Amino acid sequence: MTTSSPDPTASPEPLDSLILHTTDNAVSWITLNRPEAMNAVTWAQRERVITLLDEASGDPGVRAVVITATGRGFCAGADLRGAPAATGERMPGDVARMIRRGAQRLIAAVLDCEKPVIAAVNGTAAGIGAHLAFACDLVIAAEPARFIEVFARRGLVPDGGGAYLLPRLIGPQRAKELMFFGDSVSSAEAERLGLVNRVVPADDLEKTAREWARRLATGPTRALALTKQLVNASLDSDRATAFAAEANAQEINMTTTDANEGVAGFVERRPPTFRGR
Template sequence: MSEAPILVNRQDGYVILTLNRPDKLNSFNEEMHKALMAALVDVEQDESCRALVLTASGKGFCAGQDLGDRVKPDPNAPPPDLTQTIEAYYNPLIRKLRSLSIPVVCAVNGVAAGAGANIALACDIVLAAKRAKFLQAFAKIGLVPDSGGTYFLPRLLGDARARALCLLAEPISAEKAEEWGLIYRAVDDEALMEEAIALAKHLATQPTIGLGLIKQALNASASNSLDEQLDLERDYQGEAGRTPDYIEGVMAFMEKRAPNFTGRR
C-alpha cells in the first residue's frame, strides 16, 4: 500500500501537516487535495489544536499541480478545463488556509513553484530553508498565476516586482524572498523544522481567540476603507475584550507573572 499523501502529526497544542509525495516534488493530484482538505477540516474542528505547521517531505516543498494528471494520450483530445480543478480544489484550499482561526506556520523545505509557492504565501508566517526557492512557473507553460498568486504578490512585493516574477517566471532564493518581504524569515536548512515547531509551540500558548481575530482583521484590511477598518477593529476589540484570555493577560501583567492563556471563549 502506498504512503498517505498527507502525514498528520498531532502534538500538544498544535498539529504538523506534511505534504507527502516526495517523488513528485509534492505536486498536487486529486488524492492529495482531498487528503489535505480533510486534514484541515479536522484541525479546524479540534478545539485542542491552537496552531498549525504546514511542511513537506523530501527535497522540495511543492511543485504545484502534477502535470502528469493533465497529459492526454490522444493529442487530438480537447484540452482539460482547468477552471474545474481550480474551483474544486485550489480555491477552497486557499480560502481554508486564510480563514482558519488559528495561526498557520509554513516551513518551506525546498523549491515552492507555481501553486506550491502561493499555497505557502496563503499561510500566516512563512519560514524557508536557505536552499529553498520560490518560482511563479505559470508563464513557462502559458498559464496565469492562480491559488492567490496575483492577489498576494502585489500586496507583499509591490507591483513592479510582482509583475516581473510572474512574467519572467524566474526563481528567487529564500534569502531574497526575506529581503523583499515575501516571507518572514530564511533559516539554515537544518534548523527549519526546529524553528517552525518553536513558533507553533509558542503560538499554541497564546490567546487563540485574539490571534484569530487578528487574522480576520488583517484579511479584511486589503479591501476595506480606513473607516471600515476602524469600525472592524472596534468590533473585534470588543469581542476580544470579552474573552477569559484578556482578563488573564491583564491580571498576569498586573501581578508581574507569565500568563496562562487557555484559548477558550
C-alpha cells in the same frame, strides 16, 4: 495550474502515507509526503489538506498549524493524478470551475483557517506550491528553498490566488516581475522581498518551526484568530470599515477567558497563562 501528467499505470498509494498528520503539543503538523514527485499535490492530497485545516479551526485542542514537506521539494505544483475524470467535451466554464473548486479552495482554506498557520518550506515551492506557502501567516524557509512563479513559462495565467497574494505581499510591480519572467527566487531574495519571514539553515528548519509553533500554541488563540482576520480583511477595506472591524473584534475578544487572564496577569505583574479560550 502547474500540472504533471497522470500516469495511468501508477498504483495509488494510501492517502495517509501521502499526507502525514500528527498533533503534537496543540500543533497540527501537515506534511506533504511525495518526495519522488517533489511533492506535487494531487487532487486527493489537496482535499485532505483542506479537511485538516478545517478540522484545526474547530478543534480546541489545536492552537497552531505547520505545513511542511519531505525530501528536496516543498511543493512543485499541482498533479492532476487521481482527479475525477472529465466526461464528454470540454465546455466553456469547465476550467474556471476546476480552478475555483481546486487551487482556490486550497488557498482559501489556509487564509480562512482560524488558527495561525506556519509554512516550513524545505525546498522548491513552484506554482500552487509557492502560493500555498505565501498564503500562510508566517513563512520559514530553509536556505536551499526557492520560489518559482512557473505559470508564464507554460503559457498559463497564475492561479491559486497568486495575483491576489503577491501584490499584497510585495507590491504590484515586484509581483509582475516574478510572474512575467518566472525566474527562480532564492530563499535569501524571498526574505529581502518580504515573501519570507525567516531563512534558516536546512538542519534548523524543523527546530525553528517547532519553536514558533510552540509560541503560537501557548498564546491567546482567539485573539490571534481575530487578529488574522483583521489583517487579511484590512487589505481589501477602507479605513472606516477596518476601524469598525477592529472595534468589533476587540468587543468579541473581551468575552474570552484569555483576554481576562491577560489583563489579570498585567495587573498582578505575572506572565499570563493562556488556554486558548
